[in-house]
Amino acid sequence: QVTLKESGPGILQPSQTLSLTCxxxxxxxxxYGMGVGWIRQPSGKGLEWLANIWWDDDKYYNPSLKNRLTxxxxxxxxxAFLKITNVDTADTATxxxxxxxxxxxxxxxxxxxxxxxx
Amino acid sequence: xxxxxxxxxxxxxxPGESASISCRSSKSLLSSKxxxxxxxxxxxxxxxxxxxxxxxxNLASGVPDRFSGSGSETDFTLKISKVETEDVGVYYCAQxxxxxxxxxxxxxxxxx
Numbered sequence: 001q002v003t004l005k006e007s008g009p010g011i012l013q014p015s016q017t018l019s020l021t022c023x024x025x026x027x028x029x030x031x032y033g034m035g036v037g038w039i040r041q042p043s044g045k046g047l048e049w050l051a052n053i054w055w056d057d058d059k060y061y062n063p064s065l066k067n068r069l070t071x072x073x074x075x076x077x078x079x080a081f082l083k084i085t086n087v088d089t090a091d092t093a094t095x096x097x098x099x100x101x102x103x104x105x106x107x108x109x110x111x112x113x114x115x116x117x118x
Numbered sequence: 119x120x121x122x123x124x125x126x127x128x129x130x131x132x133p134g135e136s137a138s139i140s141c142r143s144s145k146s147l148l149s150s151k152x153x154x155x156x157x158x159x160x161x162x163x164x165x166x167x168x169x170x171x172x173x174x175x176n177l178a179s180g181v182p183d184r185f186s187g188s189g190s191e192t193d194f195t196l197k198i199s200k201v202e203t204e205d206v207g208v209y210y211c212a213q214x215x216x217x218x219x220x221x222x223x224x225x226x227x228x229x230x
Contacts, residue, residue: 037219046210046221046222046223046224047167047210047212047221047224048221049219049220049221052219060217060218062217062218062219064218096166096167103157103172103173103178104157104212104214104219105157105159105167105169105212106169106172106178108166108167108168109166110166111166
C-alpha cells in the first residue's frame with residue numbers, strides 16, 4: 001500500500017526558508033524508475049508543479065521559481081524534502097508530494113498547508 | 119512552457135447525463151516513443167488530486183469505466199458518461215512530456 005504524507009512548519013514569515021518533508025511508504029526511492037514530485041496549490045486556485053527527484057538523484061525544478069528551490073531525499077528513511085528560500089505571501093499554498101513511477105503522480109499525499117505572513 | 123487550455127471552466131450536469139471537458143495544448147504532446155503524455159486528474163472537494171487517465175486514453179486503476187479519454191496530438195477530451203454525485207470536483211489536465219510539467223486551469227463540475 002502506497003502512502004505519502006507531507007509535513008511542514010504551518011506558518012512562517014517573509015524572507016524565511018520553507019522546509020517541507022514527504023514521508024512515504026509502499027515504495028522505495030532507490031528503485032529504478034521511481035521518483036517523487038512536489039506540487040502546490042494556493043487556496044481556490046490551480047496546481048503548480050515545483051520539482052522532481054529521481055531514484056538516481058536526478059533533479060528537475062520549475063524555472064519560474066528560479067533558484068529558490070532545493071529538492072533532496074533520504075532513501076534509508078523513505079523521505080523526500082523540498083526547501084524554498086526567501087518566501088513571500090505568494091508562497092502561501094497547500095503543498096503536495098506525489099509518487100512518480102511509470103505514471104507521474106499516481107499517488108498523492110494529503111497535502112500540508114503553509115502560510116507566509118508577517 | 120507548454121500551455122494547457124481547458125474548456126469550459128465550469129460545467130453543470132444532471133446526474134445520469136454525460137459531460138465532456140476539453141484540453142488544448144500549445145504544443146504536440148506526442149513523444150518520440152509514440153506516447154501521448156496527457157493526463158487527467160480529479161480533485162474532489164477538500165481532497166488531493168487523484169489520477170483518472172494516463173497517456174491520453176488509459177484508465178487508471180480503480181477508476182470507473184464511465185470515464186474515458188481521447189484526443190490527438192494537441193486536442194484532448196475527457197468524457198464522463200452517466201455522471202454520478204461522486205464525480206463532483208475540479209478536473210485538471212496535465213502534461214508530462216517536458217519540463218516544466220504544467221497543468222490546465224481546471225474545470226469545475228457541478229450537479230444540477
